[in-house]
Amino acid sequence: MPRYPEDAPNLLIVDDDSTIQRLLEMAAKDQGWRPETAGNGHEALSAIGEATEAVVLDHGLPDMDGMEVLSRIPERFPDLPVIMLTGLNDAETAVKALRAGAADYLTKPFELKRLFDILREIRR
Secondary structure, three states: OOOOOOOOOOEEEEOOOHHHHHHHHHHHHHOOOOEEEEOOHHHHHHHOOOOOOEEEEEOOOOOOOHHHHHHHHHHHOOOOOEEEEEOOOOHHHHHHHHHOOOOEEEEOOOOHHHHHHHHHHHHO
16 A cells, blocks of 8 residues: 555645746646645745655745755655755855755756756656
8 A cells, every 4th residue: 555645746846936836837747747836945844745756946945045945854854856946057056955965956047858857867
């Protein structure tokens, strides 16, 4: 018997921009994911559950930055892969995110195909 319902969200999309949320949510559904969205870090941390297979996390959030959210995820879900998104084209931020445990790092604007290729690899 499964540990969670088959329709439980398995991809968490965290971004405070509702347009990006909707775009990623539609694309995720097209790729076979069951997405859930959160608009800030506190919502994100509350939404992560046993069924969550991956998190797409924006760096710039209104209540706490994505790096703080990234650092808190392993406390409850140490093996949960996180892909960090950012509008900053900054190598130092990318290195910090990867060292903090991000599975990958994409700079906005990014190609949806690239994001879902990464997610497909994570899922294997």
